[in-house]
Amino acid sequence: MNLLFTVVDVFTNQPFAGNPLAIVYHEAEESLTLATGQMQALAREMNLSETVFVTDWDWRSRRFTLRIFTPSTELPFAGHPSIGAAAWLAGRDTMRESTSQSIDLVERAGLVRCAAQWTDDAGHATLVPPQLPEQSGTEAGGRVAAELGVPVSALVGDVEVWSAGMAVHCVELDQPGRLAELQAPALGGPLGSWELCCFAYGPGEDEITARVFPLAAGIQEDPATGAAAVALAGRIAPKMLRDRGQAHVAIHQGAAMGRASTLRLHLLGAAGRLEAVQLSGEVVAVSEGRWLRVPSGV
Numbered sequence: 360m361n362l363l364f365t366v367v368d369v370f371t372n373q374p375f376a377g378n379p380l381a382i383v384y385h386e387a388e389e390s391l392t393l394a395t396g397q398m399q400a401l402a403r404e405m406n407l408s409e410t411v412f413v414t415d416w417d418w419r420s421r422r423f424t425l426r427i428f429t430p431s432t433e434l435p436f437a438g439h440p441s442i443g444a445a446a447w448l449a450g451r452d453t454m455r456e457s458t459s460q461s462i463d464l465v466e467r468a469g470l471v472r473c474a475a476q477w478t479d480d481a482g483h484a485t486l487v488p489p490q491l492p493e494q495s496g497t498e499a500g501g502r503v504a505a506e507l508g509v510p511v512s513a514l515v516g517d518v519e520v521w522s523a524g525m526a527v528h529c530v531e532l533d534q535p536g537r538l539a540e541l542q543a544p545a546l547g548g549p550l551g552s553w554e555l556c557c558f559a560y561g562p563g564e565d566e567i568t569a570r571v572f573p574l575a576a577g578i579q580e581d582p583a584t585g586a587a588a589v590a591l592a593g594r595i596a597p598k599m600l601r602d603r604g605q606a607h608v609a610i611h612q613g614a615a616m617g618r619a620s621t622l623r624l625h626l627l628g629a630a631g632r633l634e635a636v637q638l639s640g641e642v643v644a645v646s647e648g649r650w651l652r653v654p655s656g657v
Contacts, residue, residue: 360393361386362650364405366623369443369638370583370612370620370640372481377620378583378613379645380443381410386649388416388451393615395433399456400426400654408573411440413448415465423448424601427479428501431577436524438585438622445484446642450477468524477642485625485639486585492523492593492633503530506550508542510599519594525554527590532559535568539615544572544578551575556587558610560598568594569612582613583620585638592624596633599626 361456364383372379383401385391391402392416402410408429415424425444426432432597445462452460465470469489476482498518506512506528515531525550528550532538541557544550558569569591581587586609599606606626613620620640627635 360650360653361390362384362653363445363579364431364499365647366407367443367447367644367645369439369615369642369643370585370622371618372643374643374645376613376618377643378439378618378639380440380582381407382413382447383410383650384413388413388523390415396575397424397654398562398616399428399431399433399590401650403430406477407429408433409437410439411444413444418452420463421452421461421466424465425514429576429578434525434576434586436466436471436586438486438488438587438589439583439640441471441473442484442585442638442640442643443486444474445475446456446477446482447644449475449484450480450482453456475571480644483639484642485637487635487637488523488589490523491636494519495526496520498528500530502549502614503528503555504542506548507543507653509537509540513537513540518598521590521593523586523589525586525590527554527556528585529594530555530557531590532557533577535559535561536571538568541570544574546579546587547556548574549570554587554588555583556591557592559622563608565599565608567608567610569610570615571612581623581641582616582618584612585622585640588622588624589636589638592626596626596628597631598651600628600633601631604629
């Protein structure tokens with residue numbers, strides 16, 4: 360099998376920042392016949408936050424089927440692979456008439472519509488998530504604060520659970536500086552089944568500082584997490600849309616890991632109610648190669 364890969368850094372315009380993503384695909388843009396276990400083994404070999412496989416191509420309708428894996432599990436939706444793959448796919452269309460294109464991604468969570476552009480090994484993409492974030496519950500902050508190593512007084516309100524394809528526990532902190540004080544919760548610990556997004560408003564207007572701990576996916580901390588950003592849109596909409604119909608919000612993540620990232624949300628709604636959300640970010644290519652071996656019998 361002529362299996363290639365490209366690694367791009369997502370939510371940054373600087374190589375070796377942001378969140379790296381491996382894109383695996385057939386050299387002739389044919390459908391992939393890999394079994395789920397083979398894809399999982401390749402993702403584990405790459406050992407990045409996510410590896411995405413382009414399993415089917417349809418240039419006529421600009422619709423592409425993706426499967427997304429962490430080193431330990433498959434995800435129904437993830438923003439960082441969607442943004443990275445959409446921008447990269449835009450650059451592979453040699454017949455394009457403009458620098459900006461529509462790209463549709465078919466993921467397990469549903470259809471993800473994107474607008475993307477790519478020039479000189481770098482690009483940008485905007486996506487509409489497969490669904491608006493919905494709140495599914497709340498949690499008391501006491502044990503969360505204990506696991507994060509901060510006093511309960513540092514938390515603002517309850518821990519709210521929001522999902523736009525992946526459930527995320529959103530933890531608001533009282534100030535951006537508090538993020539640097541957090542200790543990463545242990546994999547397999549009391550919060551090990553959670554995707555945890557810790558955030559604070561600031562430092563500037565319409566800015567948020569965040570750290571994300573995708574423990575349920577087997578990752579202790581992630582430098583840029585699009586699905587968490589989309590889920591967070593539901594949490595912040597009542598404040599961001601209280602007195603206006605739209606807001607452009609920059610989320611700063613990854614600084615604690617030495618991989619600074621910026622994720623951008625465009626919120627639309629009224630009277631604090633979220634009616635639409637878009638996620639966007641920049642992408643830059645850093646490497647490419649060929650798989651010499653593919654696991655068998657997995």
